[in-house]
Amino acid sequence: MHNRSLEVFGKAGYFNSQLRIALRNCGIIDPGDLDDYLNVRGFEALAKVLSGIKSEAVIAEIKRSGLRGRGGAGFGTGLKWELVAREKSDQKYVICNADEGDPGAFMDRSIIEGDPFSVLEGMAIAGYAVGSDKGIVYIRAEYPLAIKRLEKAIEAARKQNLLGKDILSSGFSFDIEIRLGAGAFVCGEETALMQSIEGHRGMPRPRPPYPSASGLFCKPTLINNVETWANVPVIVVEGAEWFSSVGTEKSKGTKVFALAGKINNTGLVEVPMGTTLRHVIYDIGGGIPGSKKLKAVQTGGPSGGCIPADLIDTPIDYESLGKIGSIMGSGGMIVIDEDSCMVSIAKFFLEFTQSESCGKCTPCREGTKRMLEILTRITEGQGKEGDIEKLERLGNMIKKSSLCGLGQSAPNPVLSTIRYFRNEYEDHIKNKKCTAGACEKMLSYVINDKCIGCGACKRACPVNAISGSTKQKHLINQDLCTKCGECYKTCKFSAIDKG
Amino acid sequence: MKTPLELLTDKKNAAAERLKEKGYLSKKRVYIGMATCEIAAGSKEVMAEFEAAKKQGLDIYLSQKGCAGRCHVEPTVEVVDPEKGPVLYTKVDAKKAKEIIQKHLIGGEPLAEGEK
Numbered sequence: 118m119h120n121r122s123l124e125v126f127g128k129a130g131y132f133n134s135q136l137r138i139a140l141r142n143c144g145i146i147d148p149g150d151l152d153d154y155l156n157v158r159g160f161e162a163l164a165k166v167l168s169g170i171k172s173e174a175v176i177a178e179i180k181r182s183g184l185r186g187r188g189g190a191g192f193g194t195g196l197k198w199e200l201v202a203r204e205k206s207d208q209k210y211v212i213c214n215a216d217e218g219d220p221g222a223f224m225d226r227s228i229i230e231g232d233p234f235s236v237l238e239g240m241a242i243a244g245y246a247v248g249s250d251k252g253i254v255y256i257r258a259e260y261p262l263a264i265k266r267l268e269k270a271i272e273a274a275r276k277q278n279l280l281g282k283d284i285l286s287s288g289f290s291f292d293i294e295i296r297l298g299a300g301a302f303v304c305g306e307e308t309a310l311m312q313s314i315e316g317h318r319g320m321p322r323p324r325p326p327y328p329s330a331s332g333l334f335c336k337p338t339l340i341n342n343v344e345t346w347a348n349v350p351v352i353v354v355e356g357a358e359w360f361s362s363v364g365t366e367k368s369k370g371t372k373v374f375a376l377a378g379k380i381n382n383t384g385l386v387e388v389p390m391g392t393t394l395r396h397v398i399y400d401i402g403g404g405i406p407g408s409k410k411l412k413a414v415q416t417g418g419p420s421g422g423c424i425p426a427d428l429i430d431t432p433i434d435y436e437s438l439g440k441i442g443s444i445m446g447s448g449g450m451i452v453i454d455e456d457s458c459m460v461s462i463a464k465f466f467l468e469f470t471q472s473e474s475c476g477k478c479t480p481c482r483e484g485t486k487r488m489l490e491i492l493t494r495i496t497e498g499q500g501k502e503g504d505i506e507k508l509e510r511l512g513n514m515i516k517k518s519s520l521c522g523l524g525q526s527a528p529n530p531v532l533s534t535i536r537y538f539r540n541e542y543e544d545h546i547k548n549k550k551c552t553a554g555a556c557e558k559m560l561s562y563v564i565n566d567k568c569i570g571c572g573a574c575k576r577a578c579p580v581n582a583i584s585g586s587t588k589q590k591h592l593i594n595q596d597l598c599t600k601c602g603e604c605y606k607t608c609k610f611s612a613i614d615k616g
Numbered sequence: 617m618k619t620p621l622e623l624l625t626d627k628k629n630a631a632a633e634r635l636k637e638k639g640y641l642s643k644k645r646v647y648i649g650m651a652t653c654e655i656a657a658g659s660k661e662v663m664a665e666f667e668a669a670k671k672q673g674l675d676i677y678l679s680q681k682g683c684a685g686r687c688h689v690e691p692t693v694e695v696v697d698p699e700k701g702p703v704l705y706t707k708v709d710a711k712k713a714k715e716i717i718q719k720h721l722i723g724g725e726p727l728a729e730g731e732k
Contacts, residue, residue, distance in 0.1 A: 140684075140685065142682075143682045143683060143684060143685065144649065144681050144682050144683055144684025144685065144692075145681060145682075145684075146681065146682075147647075147679045147680055147681060148680070148681070148682045149680065150679070151631070152631035152632075152634050152635050153635070153679075155624075155627060155628045155631040155632075156628070156631060156632060156635060160624055160627075161621075161624065163620075164620040164621045164623070164624035165621060167620040167621075168619045168620045168621040169619070223653070226651075226652065227651060227653075227682065227683045227685065230651040230652060230682050230683060231651060231681070231682020231683055231684075232682060260652070262651070262652045262655070263652070277627055279627075284620070285620035285623045285624060286617065286618070286620065286623060287620045381688065382686070382688050383687045383688050384685040384686045384687040384688060385683070385684075385685025385686075385687070386685065387685075
């Protein structure tokens with residue numbers, strides 16, 4: 118059932134060392150055709166559980182498989198199901214979290230666009246296991262094609278009696294509807310997501326009570342990520358033993374990563390847990406373009422951390438990544454080469470979380486703002502002695518006291534870059550120097566002796582900082598220069614030094 | 617009464633029949649990546665080429681597929697010959713699509729650059 122891409126794409130080196138479970142049908146079947154999905158053992162898992170497997174046994178199977186939430190936190194999926202199943206209520210909900218907001222991550226979109234039925238099947242199985250008849254897919258409105266395919270898939274499944282009332286004449290009913298998110302990053306957080314479905318402003322609320330006891334409309338709610346759902350049918354069909362034979366002791370199965378940044382083969386990669394970062398970057402990703410040196414890998418998106426090049430033999434699993442200051446996250450993996458400045462990378466991610474902070478709790482709202490101010494002044498050459506310590510203190514405080522996962526993880530990129538690249542921060546603050554040459558404001562542009570006095574730079578300069586008469590060497594007035602780089606781009610004689 | 621599994625098997629068989637009728641086993645199958653990323657890379661034009669060829673009488677099984685995750689080589693076109701197995705073409709544009717139609721689908725010879 119899994120890894121059919123190998124049969125199809127065979128020799129292509131990119132696929133050789135991958136194991137595709139969640140992505141098993143992506144790029145293989147027609148996502149708009151239920152017949153295609155039925156042909157690859159689609160809905161067999163659902164039919165199997167409906168043909169006389171008790172709901173407790175389904176949950177036990179998921180528990181034994183060792184599957185953990187693929188949204189990032191890695192909570193045991195079987196345990197979550199059990200908690201919801203235990204609750205007594207007239208109504209329970211099953212939610213699929215498809216509010217994928219990490220910059221550069223597109224695992225969920227790819228799964229829904231390439232294989233929407235497997236997500237629906239996973240949700241229906243859970244509905245049976247926890248005693249719910251209502252599923253909701255919360256998906257961001259920025260994924261129009263994914264939404265269209267999902268709508269079509271739900272419609273097709275209903276027509277074939279694979280969703281809706283009395284599925285396959287088993288007496289079990291389960292239907293799924295779609296709710297669109299308006300693109301707020303915080304709505305990927307489970308409690309904010311439910312608030313948003315209820316029609317309120319998307320803001321998280323304190324837990325407990327956990328969604329398993331009181332979630333959507335104050336009813337017991339089971340919420341899992343797209344990738345988690347896509348794993349479920351495989352576990353039911355192939356068995357928990359098979360699934361748990363893949364991966365490490367505490368992290369079972371595979372994980373999909375979106376490889377991006379300075380890497381030759383950008384794309385989606387699904388590897389067994391425990392695979393090393395080196396293997397993913399060099400063997401599957403094809404290394405770094407232009408034979409540049411690897412500097413760091415950023416995992417987990419804006420909530421993750423930067424892993425330095427000397428730790429790339431770390432196996433990828435929830436615990437190992439946590440130990441070195443990063444997180445698994447939803448699966449973003451950004452490769453950073455030697456040309457990048459770690460301080461500005463940390464600033465970039467913090468800019469994102471800062472503007473996406475919902476503003477409900479003070480540590481996240483105020484803390485990330487102050488951290489960003491400090492980082493901005495460091496990258497502009499105005500850093501002060503003690504700024505690093507301030508960042509560390511603030512960061513740890515925000516991590517401990519924020520209300521939800523967004524704030525609790527927002528300082529990660531900053532803290533991890535300080536941990537591994539402290540010297541770069543010190544360089545910026547003490548020597549006012551950015552060795553990677555990425556911080557524009559810290560550069561200075563100087564005209565050298567190659568200048569023939571053509572005047573091109575003078576005309577290009579928007580602030581008239583360049584002076585000099587024709588055929589004479591020109592001069593840049595450093596007090597007026599705004600470091601926009603226009604002169605550098607215009608000069609045809611490499612007569613301007615940047616540094 | 618049939619169990620859910622038996623009912624599903626019936627559905628599966630009916631689905632297989634429908635696919636066979638469309639020529640799943642008898643014709644050359646052409647799959648074109650049509651996820652958001654592939655469309656952005658230009659796969660709609662490629663699809664149009666194959667659709668036009670089909671309208672003009674080229675007897676193939678044409679289908680879309682999702683993203684296989686190979687962003688660096690999109691758009692991708694996969695040609696499966698029921699007897700010879702699959703060939704994958706990468707970075708396909710309208711011009712290359714025409715070549716695939718002429719040489720591989722009509723002429724029967726896969727292009728040299730196709731990955732087997």
